[in-house]
Amino acid sequence: MTLSRRFSPYSRLAMPTLAFAASVFSTQVLGSALPPIEKIKCQDKLSDTLKTWDSAEDWRRQADPVFNGRAFRTPTHKIGTWIEVQTSPSGLPEAYRTSSAEILHFSWDEKCAPSVETRAFNIPKDEKVFTDADLEKLLKSGKAGAIYVWYPGFDFSYMAYDEFKKAAAARHLDVTVVLGVEANAEEIAQREKTFKLHLDDRRLESVELLNRNLTLHFPNSIVYANGKLAKVNGLGAMDAKLYGSYMDEQLKALKGSK
Amino acid sequence: MRRTKIVSTLAAATLPALGFAQVSGDAPSYCRSGYQPEMIKINGSAGAYMRVSPDGNYAIVSNGTSNILDLTGKDSDGNRVTKEIRTRMNNEAYPVEGNWNYVAAPGGQMSFYRFKDLLEKGTEASPGEIVDNRPAESAQESPKPKGRRVAKNKPAPSVTPAPTSTPGSSPYQFYQTSGQTSGQTPGEPERFVDREHTVQWYHSAAELPGGDKKHATYRVSLFSENTMRDYEVWFNPDGSAAKVEKKPIKPLCQNIVDKGNTFSDRLISQPIISKDGTEMAGLWHNTTHIFKIKDDGSCEVEDDLGISSYKVSFSYPEPGKRSKIVFTNASMRMRASSNGSYRPSQAFNNFGTYIYDPNTKKMTPLSIDPLRGVPNYPGWTKDGHILAQMLDPQSRSQVIAVINPKKLIPVPDLSQVPDTKAAKDCFQDAETYTRAVASLGEVWNSVCSQYNPGSRGGNFMQALSLDPKDCVKMVHENYQSWKDQHPSSELSEQHLAVACKTSH
Numbered sequence: 001m002t003l004s005r006r007f008s009p010y011s012r013l014a015m016p017t018l019a020f021a022a023s024v025f026s027t028q029v030l031g032s033a034l035p036p037i038e039k040i041k042c043q044d045k046l047s048d049t050l051k052t053w054d055s056a057e058d059w060r061r062q063a064d065p066v067f068n069g070r071a072f073r074t075p076t077h078k079i080g081t082w083i084e085v086q087t088s089p090s091g092l093p094e095a096y097r098t099s100s101a102e103i104l105h106f107s108w109d110e111k112c113a114p115s116v117e118t119r120a121f122n123i124p125k126d127e128k129v130f131t132d133a134d135l136e137k138l139l140k141s142g143k144a145g146a147i148y149v150w151y152p153g154f155d156f157s158y159m160a161y162d163e164f165k166k167a168a169a170a171r172h173l174d175v176t177v178v179l180g181v182e183a184n185a186e187e188i189a190q191r192e193k194t195f196k197l198h199l200d201d202r203r204l205e206s207v208e209l210l211n212r213n214l215t216l217h218f219p220n221s222i223v224y225a226n227g228k229l230a231k232v233n234g235l236g237a238m239d240a241k242l243y244g245s246y247m248d249e250q251l252k253a254l255k256g257s258k
Numbered sequence: 259m260r261r262t263k264i265v266s267t268l269a270a271a272t273l274p275a276l277g278f279a280q281v282s283g284d285a286p287s288y289c290r291s292g293y294q295p296e297m298i299k300i301n302g303s304a305g306a307y308m309r310v311s312p313d314g315n316y317a318i319v320s321n322g323t324s325n326i327l328d329l330t331g332k333d334s335d336g337n338r339v340t341k342e343i344r345t346r347m348n349n350e351a352y353p354v355e356g357n358w359n360y361v362a363a364p365g366g367q368m369s370f371y372r373f374k375d376l377l378e379k380g381t382e383a384s385p386g387e388i389v390d391n392r393p394a395e396s397a398q399e400s401p402k403p404k405g406r407r408v409a410k411n412k413p414a415p416s417v418t419p420a421p422t423s424t425p426g427s428s429p430y431q432f433y434q435t436s437g438q439t440s441g442q443t444p445g446e447p448e449r450f451v452d453r454e455h456t457v458q459w460y461h462s463a464a465e466l467p468g469g470d471k472k473h474a475t476y477r478v479s480l481f482s483e484n485t486m487r488d489y490e491v492w493f494n495p496d497g498s499a500a501k502v503e504k505k506p507i508k509p510l511c512q513n514i515v516d517k518g519n520t521f522s523d524r525l526i527s528q529p530i531i532s533k534d535g536t537e538m539a540g541l542w543h544n545t546t547h548i549f550k551i552k553d554d555g556s557c558e559v560e561d562d563l564g565i566s567s568y569k570v571s572f573s574y575p576e577p578g579k580r581s582k583i584v585f586t587n588a589s590m591r592m593r594a595s596s597n598g599s600y601r602p603s604q605a606f607n608n609f610g611t612y613i614y615d616p617n618t619k620k621m622t623p624l625s626i627d628p629l630r631g632v633p634n635y636p637g638w639t640k641d642g643h644i645l646a647q648m649l650d651p652q653s654r655s656q657v658i659a660v661i662n663p664k665k666l667i668p669v670p671d672l673s674q675v676p677d678t679k680a681a682k683d684c685f686q687d688a689e690t691y692t693r694a695v696a697s698l699g700e701v702w703n704s705v706c707s708q709y710n711p712g713s714r715g716g717n718f719m720q721a722l723s724l725d726p727k728d729c730v731k732m733v734h735e736n737y738q739s740w741k742d743q744h745p746s747s748e749l750s751e752q753h754l755a756v757a758c759k760t761s762h
Contacts, residue, residue: 063587063588096590
């Protein structure tokens with residue numbers, strides 16, 4: 001395999017070694033199906049790459065990365081590892097595999113020659129964060145629970161919390177509270193004063209939950225049971241009755257799943 | 259070439275206090291040509307859930323209560339800054355879109371405040387009075403609703419509470435209130451308040467088509483039970499309400515949500531109605547849909563965007579066209595980190611402002627780099643601008659960006675080489691062409707902006723906003739320096755110069 005480095009907006013990032021790139025292709029597993037994009041160039045190459053990435057083939061569309069471009073994302077069979085395929089307006093693909101450790105990025109030129117780059121994640125140890133390791137602990141606990149994601153700029157984050165807690169308590173769910181996006185400490189203090197409520201401010205750094213768009217809007221929430229996360233998010237503020245409907249529906253699906 | 263070039267070419271003095279690249283008069287013409295949105299500094303607290311007035315001069319934001327930001331003031335340097343007007347409206351008040359004569363404020367009851375009163379009286383403003391001051395001839399034009407009770411220039415004499423429907427009458431009830439939302443005092447004027455159709459979360463309101471200065475119909479949608487109610491309003495010459503008739507509460511989109519029994523079937527989340535109240539957008543089954551609302555409250559699915567978006571804002575209606583929507587969304591991309599630590603949130607929380615045009619079914623990210631940095635609550639003005647609240651990534655100050663999407667779209671079809679002889683002679687394939695366009699944006703950002711050119715979409719948009727002549731000049735003066743940074747690129751100066759001709 002020849003790796004060529006073409007001009008790329010990410011050209012400042014480190015190129016992996018050939019040995020590393022070869023290792024990426026070393027495991028052959030199922031999961032090569034392409035995302036439902038009408039026009040993708042270099043399909044064979046993309047499919048070969050996806051085969052090595054253990055795709056769960058559950059493609060979910062994302063906002064177009066560029067005008068006339070497309071983006072789809074799928075989980076893999078490993079918590080915290082997802083795949084995203086983006087296409088340029090002319091149909092050239094780029095494939096990303098994100099995990100809690102790094103982003104691996106493949107792109108192909110018009111001759112379908114690949115370029116590869118990686119970028120390792122590194123979270124300073126003194127930061128209060130909620131990572132994939134924390135999520136895995138919850139999932140492996142054997143308990144059912146609900147994660148509430150909030151942001152101080154969205155007032156309903158405070159106003160809906162009691163309703164969320166009520167609904168979770170009625171279903172004996174453990175509640176984990178996570179700050180969605182980095183927020184100004186002064187803003188948090190001001191909102192706490194206004195709403196007389198303190199919410200846990202561990203910042204969301206779980207690649208799994210970020211891939212599931214838990215930061216799209218606040219408050220946002222997701223339930224888990226049976227070692228798995230729900231497929232649908234509990235988006236937005238609701239009263240306890242509506243939160244309860246969401247939880248019941250998703251818990252039923254999770255408990256019925258293997 | 260990047261940051262050092264900014265300083266050497268434009269001089270450090272051109273860097274603005276807010277941290278945005280505002281280009282000075284000494285800068286090359288192509289730097290002034292590139293699109294830079296105006297940024298309005300927010301004085302004090304930004305507040306949440308911003309709604310933008312039709313003229314773009316005001317915004318309503320929530321901060322426990324709902325307050326107004328006056329955007330018309332300027333600081334001593336002539337830059338726009340906000341001034342806060344406090345009110346007693348509860349969290350997330352929603353203007354009756356279209357003209358903003360009234361604002362619908364929730365909180366135990368739905369109170370309709372005159373926007374004029376809020377501007378003039380601030381925290382002293384009460385829900386709008388219903389007093390029939392219309393000229394006699396005009397007052398006779400409208401049919402008298404059954405059970406109607408209207409104060410005629412004098413306090414209504416009834417007692418507290420004052421439900422006014424009589425047996426067999428329409429479900430028309432209005433209440434006397436004193437002050438803002440609670441307590442009723444005999445002798446106080448009748449107020450535009452509804453205690454039947456109220457909500458804890460997420461309502462929206464708009465004026466239906468066909469209204470004029472004398473008479474209009476307002477529509478309010480509610481989230482919890484997917485319902486809507488119309489209000490027929492007759493106005494005095496000064497725009498205040500002379501009488502209001504409440505229509506029955508109707509299930510909204512029941513024909514669609516009743517098809518299933520699950521939470522996902524039944525709930526349309528984050529619903530927002532269009533500026534003329536005839537469409538609604540919200541999340542249904544995890545993706546954003548646009549629905550046509552019929553007069554009986556039934557709905558028809560018009561669009562499924564296929565993605566889940568944050569709450570949308572509709573553009574103002576244009577004859578013969580459907581309204582566009584604008585929303586905030588995040589994309590995943592690798593990007594450089596300034597301090598060596600690279601957190602997952604930095605890769606995923608690349609929020610941007612997106613437009614979806616149902617006429618073309620196209621989604622356009624308005625992603626030039628100064629518009630990155632968690633833009634929130636984008637809202638459309640009547641003249642087609644979009645205002646969005648955002649955090650300036652440099653100064654960490656809250657600002658309101660005033661975006662002119664007409665400067666950035668329509669984007670030419672980047673999936674093929676443009677149909678001109680020069681382009682066809684120059685570019686072998688579409689990918690070379692799109693790389694040339696992206697490179698133009700990168701050159702512009704390197705020379706004229708302090709932002710790192712890291713987003714491909716941003717580079718496209720920035721390049722395509724340039725005046726073609728300025729763009730060619732920019733290429734001529736900066737190609738060699740760009741080429742030195744990209745020695746392996748096959749793109750020649752001619753490639754970039756020809757790509758310039760495809761910009762606006």
